Amino acid sequence: MNIKTFHKNMRVFFLLISLLPLLSGCDFISYITGGSDATDEDDKHPMVPLSLAVAPHIAWMPWYLANEEEIFHQYATEYKIQFEFVSDNYQETIDQFLSEEVHAVAISNIDAIAQLIKRELEVDVILITNKSAGNDAILLPSEADTSVHSLRGKTFALVKNSVSHYLFDRYLIRHQLPFDDINILDTAQVDIPEMFTDKKIYGVVTNNPNLYKLINENSAKILFDSRQVPKEIFDMIIVRRETLLDYPDFAQVLLASWFSVMERLQGNKRGPTLDALANLASLSHQQYEAQLATTPLNDTSTKALAAIRDRRIRKSMRHIRYFIERHKLSDDELFTNGISYPGRTPAIVHFNGQHLQHFVTPETLLSLDD
Numbered sequence: 001m002n003i004k005t006f007h008k009n010m011r012v013f014f015l016l017i018s019l020l021p022l023l024s025g026c027d028f029i030s031y032i033t034g035g036s037d038a039t040d041e042d043d044k045h046p047m048v049p050l051s052l053a054v055a056p057h058i059a060w061m062p063w064y065l066a067n068e069e070e071i072f073h074q075y076a077t078e079y080k081i082q083f084e085f086v087s088d089n090y091q092e093t094i095d096q097f098l099s100e101e102v103h104a105v106a107i108s109n110i111d112a113i114a115q116l117i118k119r120e121l122e123v124d125v126i127l128i129t130n131k132s133a134g135n136d137a138i139l140l141p142s143e144a145d146t147s148v149h150s151l152r153g154k155t156f157a158l159v160k161n162s163v164s165h166y167l168f169d170r171y172l173i174r175h176q177l178p179f180d181d182i183n184i185l186d187t188a189q190v191d192i193p194e195m196f197t198d199k200k201i202y203g204v205v206t207n208n209p210n211l212y213k214l215i216n217e218n219s220a221k222i223l224f225d226s227r228q229v230p231k232e233i234f235d236m237i238i239v240r241r242e243t244l245l246d247y248p249d250f251a252q253v254l255l256a257s258w259f260s261v262m263e264r265l266q267g268n269k270r271g272p273t274l275d276a277l278a279n280l281a282s283l284s285h286q287q288y289e290a291q292l293a294t295t296p297l298n299d300t301s302t303k304a305l306a307a308i309r310d311r312r313i314r315k316s317m318r319h320i321r322y323f324i325e326r327h328k329l330s331d332d333e334l335f336t337n338g339i340s341y342p343g344r345t346p347a348i349v350h351f352n353g354q355h356l357q358h359f360v361t362p363e364t365l366l367s368l369d370d
Contacts, residue, residue: 023102050243050250051084053093053102058208058288059108059130059235059295061249063280064263069278075256079249090189095293097238104239104254110163112238117338118330124243124352126251127258127298130305134294136167137211137225139196139358140203146223150174154202155183157195163233164205169226170232179326196220208291209283232316234307235295241346251355255301259359262299301359308353309342 023061052072056062066072067085076083076307086093086102094115097105107131116123140146158164163177164183172179187195196214205213205221215218226233244251264273278288298304303309319337324330330338340347342354 011057038221046248047080048247049082049084050104050253051086051089051102051248052104052106052237052254053096054088054106055090055093056281057106057235058135058281058291059286059297061281062258063106064280064298065261065273065276066257071257071260072149072283073251074259075253079253081247081250083253089280097240100240103243103250104237106235106237107232108163109286110166110233110234110320110323112349113335113339114161114324114327114329116238117335120348120349122346123238123307124241124350125236125238125345126244126245126352126355127237127255127304129235129237129258130295130297131231131235131307132163132226132295133208133230133357134225134227135211136163136205136207137231137292138168138171138203138205138222138223139211139214139220141196142219142221144221146221148177151177151202151319152181153183153250155200155203156186156187157187157192157198157201157205158205159189160184160186161327161329164207166200166320167224167226167229167233167325168205169228169323169326170319176226194220208294209281209287211294212291229319230313231310232319238349241350244352248355252358255355259301262297265297265299286340301356305353305356308351308356313351314341342369 002342052063054060059076063085064087072083072085084102088096088097093102093105094107094111096102098115098119098121112123112125118164118178118263144150156168169179169182171177184203185195187204189206189210192204192210193214196204196218201356204214215222226231237258239251239254261273262267264270274289274292278285278290281288283291322333324335338348342351344350346352
């Protein structure tokens with residue numbers, strides 16, 4: 001290159017440098033880089049308002065921590081979702097889901113099947129959060145006779161057509177007690193402690209925190225609990241299928257938030273995290289941890305995916321089916337076609353492991369399929 005050409009090239013170079021501040025304020029840079037205006041993109045993809053309703057139960061307090069510490073907000077912003085966390089008493093959260101006021105809800109498998117199938121409301125189970133391993137129990141006063149024959153003609157207080165009712169039915173069937181030999185008083189969970197002290201009531205069926213309180217403050221004794229019907233009672237997050245098809249990232253926000261809190265329950269973060277959960281539940285660390293032990297969490301994506309694929313769910317459905325039929329909560333044909341599992345055509349209630357697979361390594365997926 002001769003000296004004349006060199007000076008010419010340098011003049012062009014410095015001219016371009018001097019123009020860059022002007023060009024950066026227009027669309028030229030976006031054009032040459034293939035980019036686009038961020039504001040325009042945001043206008044094209046507005047934040048979508050989606051909601052999750054959760055009752056303040058022991059195993060569900062991680063959802064409250066995710067809300068308290070804005071973990072939901074973190075992932076919702078990433079996926080351009082306007083997230084709303086709704087807290088209410090248990091049946092209210094279900095009613096809000098049924099009336100389409102919220103898009104997802106934390107619910108037990110018994111209640112989901114009993115209340116959704118008869119309405120033919122199509123939902124996907126995207127996460128089994130925990131199982132009941134002693135969290136639900138039949139309680140008697142310390143002085144009560146626990147022999148099977150002594151229960152005939154007695155009255156038990158429980159919430160009808162609920163997990164408590166299901167557990168009570170399983171006890172009667174296992175001990176071959178005719179249903180008509182026992183009287184049931186339909187009672188709200190909040191009133192169970194009071195009913196336990198009523199002399200007309202022989203026993204109650206309840207879960208935590210009532211269970212912990214009655215055992216520790218009223219010397220109640222356990223006649224039968226959910227450890228004796230393993231993996232039959234568990235809790236889930238369900239999402240309206242229509243919502244999930246339109247906004248699949250909603251599932252990612254919920255799952256990412258759950259596993260973020262679960263990660264904090266590992267190692268040296270466990271203690272402070274349990275303190276935070278206990279505080280949200282208005283319990284001491286000791287009280288909360290004792291109750292949490294009765295409802296083990298699926299605290300890794302591998303456990304969660306294995307739970308949703310577990311074939312024992314299908315076996316337990318014969319017990320649930322009998323409960324649904326006996327109490328006329330759904331007709332037989334509707335129940336038979338109402339539940340589907342991973343890899344099958346979705347029915348009314350579909351166990352869907354697809355969204356969980358994003359959180360599990362390919363190697364783990366292969367081992368789960370073996």
